[in-house]
Amino acid sequence: MSSQPPLSTASDASPANTIVRVRGLHKAYGDFTAVDHIELDVPRGEVFGVLGPNGAGKTTTLRMITGLIAPDGGQITIDGHDLARDPVKARQVTGFIPDRPYVYDKLTAFEYLRFIGGLYSMKADRVARRIDELLTLFGLREWSDGLIESFSHGMKQRLVFCGALLPEPSVLVVDEPMVGLDPKGHRLIKSLFRELVADQKMSILLSTHTLEVAEEVCDRVVIINHGRIVARGSLGELRLESGQTDGSLEQVFLRITEETQAERDQAVAQRFGHEQGDPS
């Protein structure tokens, strides 16, 4: 018998221990449902991964959680703040790193980070201290006065990390953290995530294609396919559920997403067969 809770119910954490709570989240583009009544609880002080194949609905889910896309239905609560009723407070405790770095090319790294400090009404001395800490951590200190337009993609991505971390958010939402980073950047981000959680009590919600990243850094994950959560739990729990007790996350992932794809194909075939055989 499976040890998993029913997939329709989010039970990733107790209410008091939940930093991001999502209920019945739904988004459609015309007739196409991109996110189909998703429920999840991100526990405080953990790295929580959203995995899924291309087009599964990961980015749409994360963008709704950060308030960048309006949902068609459902409720999102961040650190006790309802995103629909209290968007400013909910966003103030959230840092977001999109999959593609959007930065103001005509600013220097320092100017960009000072601008972000202003958006969060941070005091000047705290901004200066945080800028220094973060540029050093991300190996950008000597580029502090360099124009962003001269930066490589990986440097811009690291600067976006600095910007998101500047105000010390309670929860960091990261869409595909490894895009555009070299192996050194990968290693930095993986150890940074664990440090942020262990030392700064931050919570991290990330989406990734890189299963090795999920395997190394995530405390638990949900797998999304066709806009729905098809599995949730720690890697150990997912292994049990998929019957791959000694498999890698890649094997578990393929098993679960292929199963659901096969189930859907079967459902379509049944409907198609029924319609074909329907005398009316």
Ligand SMILES: Nc1ncnc2c1ncn2[C@@H]1O[C@H](COP(=O)(O)OP(=O)(O)OP(=O)(O)O)[C@@H](O)[C@H]1O
């Ligand atoms: N603005 C939009 N208009 C129409 N369809 C959209 C829009 N944004 C996303 N979609 C569709 O919604 C589905 C989910 O997209 P989403 O970007 O959330 O998936 P994803 O899991 O992040 O995929 P990937 O891993 O490829 O980035 C896809 O089929 C996508 O084509």
